[in-house]
Amino acid sequence: MLSLKEKDRPIVRKLLDAGCCARCVLRFCCVGKYASYQNSCQDINKELLAFLSQADSGQSHDASGQDQADNPPCKKMKLESVRAGEEASAEPPALEAQPDAQPATCVTCLGVLQDFCHQSFVTQVCEVVKKGGYQFDSLLLAVSLPAQLSVREHSCWLHIKKELREKSMCVDKEDVVQVKDAFKWAIQALVGRELGASMLFNSAFEVSIGFTHAETDGDCHFLATACSDCFKPAKNKASVFTRMAVVKALEKISDEEFLRQYPCPPARPATKCTPLETTCLHSSVFIAGRYNKFSRELPQTPWVIDGERRMEGSVEELIAAPLLSSFRADAFNFSSSGREDVDVRTLGNGRPFAMELVNPHRVRHTKAEVRQLQETINASSDKIRVRDLQIVTREAMGRMKEGEEEKTKSYSALIWTKKAITKADLDVIGNIKELKIDQKTPLRVLHRRPLAVRQRTIHSMSASYLDTHHFTLLLRTQAGTYIKEFVHGDFGRTKPNLGGLMETEADILELDVESVDVDWPPAVPE
Amino acid sequence: MEETDEKAPSVIDRYYTRWYKTDMKGKSCEDHCVLQHSNRICVITLAETHPVLRKGSKIKSINYRISDGCSRLNNKVSGKSKRGGQFLTEFAPLCRITCTDNVEYTIFSCIRGRLLEVNEDIIMSPDLLLEKPSTEGYIAVILPKLEESKRVTNSLLTREQYEEVVSKRTTQQPQPC
Numbered sequence A: 001m002l003s004l005k006e007k008d009r010p011i012v013r014k015l016l017d018a019g020c021c022a023r024c025v026l027r028f029c030c031v032g033k034y035a036s037y038q039n040s041c042q043d044i045n046k047e048l049l050a051f052l053s054q055a056d057s058g059q060s061h062d063a064s065g066q067d068q069a070d071n072p073p074c075k076k077m078k079l080e081s082v083r084a085g086e087e088a089s090a091e092p093p094a095l096e097a098q099p100d101a102q103p104a105t106c107v108t109c110l111g112v113l114q115d116f117c118h119q120s121f122v123t124q125v126c127e128v129v130k131k132g133g134y135q136f137d138s139l140l141l142a143v144s145l146p147a148q149l150s151v152r153e154h155s156c157w158l159h160i161k162k163e164l165r166e167k168s169m170c171v172d173k174e175d176v177v178q179v180k181d182a183f184k185w186a187i188q189a190l191v192g193r194e195l196g197a198s199m200l201f202n203s204a205f206e207v208s209i210g211f212t213h214a215e216t217d218g219d220c221h222f223l224a225t226a227c228s229d230c231f232k233p234a235k236n237k238a239s240v241f242t243r244m245a246v247v248k249a250l251e252k253i254s255d256e257e258f259l260r261q262y263p264c265p266p267a268r269p270a271t272k273c274t275p276l277e278t279t280c281l282h283s284s285v286f287i288a289g290r291y292n293k294f295s296r297e298l299p300q301t302p303w304v305i306d307g308e309r310r311m312e313g314s315v316e317e318l319i320a321a322p323l324l325s326s327f328r329a330d331a332f333n334f335s336s337s338g339r340e341d342v343d344v345r346t347l348g349n350g351r352p353f354a355m356e357l358v359n360p361h362r363v364r365h366t367k368a369e370v371r372q373l374q375e376t377i378n379a380s381s382d383k384i385r386v387r388d389l390q391i392v393t394r395e396a397m398g399r400m401k402e403g404e405e406e407k408t409k410s411y412s413a414l415i416w417t418k419k420a421i422t423k424a425d426l427d428v429i430g431n432i433k434e435l436k437i438d439q440k441t442p443l444r445v446l447h448r449r450p451l452a453v454r455q456r457t458i459h460s461m462s463a464s465y466l467d468t469h470h471f472t473l474l475l476r477t478q479a480g481t482y483i484k485e486f487v488h489g490d491f492g493r494t495k496p497n498l499g500g501l502m503e504t505e506a507d508i509l510e511l512d513v514e515s516v517d518v519d520w521p522p523a524v525p526e
Numbered sequence B: 001m002e003e004t005d006e007k008a009p010s011v012i013d014r015y016y017t018r019w020y021k022t023d024m025k026g027k028s029c030e031d032h033c034v035l036q037h038s039n040r041i042c043v044i045t046l047a048e049t050h051p052v053l054r055k056g057s058k059i060k061s062i063n064y065r066i067s068d069g070c071s072r073l074n075n076k077v078s079g080k081s082k083r084g085g086q087f088l089t090e091f092a093p094l095c096r097i098t099c100t101d102n103v104e105y106t107i108f109s110c111i112r113g114r115l116l117e118v119n120e121d122i123i124m125s126p127d128l129l130l131e132k133p134s135t136e137g138y139i140a141v142i143l144p145k146l147e148e149s150k151r152v153t154n155s156l157l158t159r160e161q162y163e164e165v166v167s168k169r170t171t172q173q174p175q176p177c
């Protein structure tokens, strides 16, 4: 049953005569039933021809009679269309003579809704997906079509719009089923069956199918002169004739102008579309935790100067290696709540971090498996330790960066002073609270950051005496404070600085981060 | 209070290389020092042998306006790429220092690069320059071009070469300045 109504009859005839395929005819008749597109081309074609031949008897192909019930005022229209059908049937239908012949490539979909809806193409697509080795139980089909399909669609629409207007019918271009949707309706059940997965529009696993049609690439070109402002060259695009630009131009161009420049109905193509390589992409998985860094010779991220690596290994690589292999991801992006220098350790509860695993092939991990991964990371090196490892959402990751500036960080530093110190000197330091300091961008990072003066707050300090020239300084500061520069002054560019406060020259020999007060990610009970 | 010389290498020792230009523009003993950070940034300072530091007189004024049309105080840089900074060649003057004996000395860039900042603190407190010439009394910060960063110090002396020049001065003749 094709759920076609009497008013569709002249459109069906006109589209078939113009060289449209059976599924395109259904589209222009606004048939919204998925199942109608799942029959073979030949079967739909036969039904269409049967529907046309019924014109003589004046019977409706649609047994439901819904049309009348829904739209009582259409009765007159219906009668008119029946009469029109009778007139049309006086001519012998062009396609009826040889119903089983291999139909020519469709003028509108360029074959997308013909051979490519067949099981053999579906099998070809599914083979690629299976080879990808992904773990998934649902998938999303993404279809990309050549931009000129929109031009041909528009031409075809204008072709029957004339007809529709004569018959005083009211159908909008938006009511026409899109090629993309018809294609999905036709094949999705086959794909789902073959891959054992359900089709979900919001699935994290995306299978992309695409087509090109070199023969008709020139179809769009006239639009560039007719609507030049729609086609601006973009750096990352190979052609200005993107689908978006073409659709925009078609909205602007007047029917008269379009018809002057482009054949209506579209010219018949000699070839059908060529399928692009099917590609698969699983959306990223995000994993978070906290890390300790126990080494003063380990950078957080690979340290490269002039294209050469300065040190072996990095925190992010040590964490990423077991994750990449377990999730079978293609790449990772590491982010953290602030970062420490190579020679700074991060102790205490550690520093929150999150890692995006790009295109993971194996997503599902139980809590026990994640715990095992944490143990694998920790066993791989004694330079770092990870805790609270967990899978998180992309949105939750934002919590890590939220209000980073207002957060406090605690440090422990080994300080040297030029002058000999007494315990009384250290008491002075302990009494300083909420000290505002002005920091010019430190010279050590000035080559890659803008020059600016930033005000930061040292919330509190306490010192414990080691010997006449050394003491341990504990600091609680606003995030973003440069501790080393606060101690030695950075050529007087941080003011006030510890040396100045103690009226001597001070230097920092060792620095440890004791805590990063960000309450994300949540603790994972041991 | 005892002072100590025993200590781990200082901030300058750890991260900077010292380069010298002796007898700047043929003027006896007007030695400059360039501290180059491993990230290529250079801090221009007076060498400890510069007459301003050696002769014991006070500083009357420090002037970053090096001509009617050009003041280093107007230097502004913006963004990561430090747009807008004045580009200096090795003999570009940075400032003029006048001592209380009314002798004026010109301090030069010593290297090619973009001027990032000058030290405004020494204008108000010239004593900083006398007391801490290699740290808080610095003259200017210059960023050489990335592709020139290895070459900009080619015409300068290393610390050893500088010490050699200075020791020859003291053995050959009495200190001229």
Ligand SMILES: [Zn+2]
Residues within 6 Å of the ligand: A020, A021, A022, A023, A024, A106, A107, A108, A109, A110, A111, A112, A113, A114
């Ligand atoms: Zn078609």
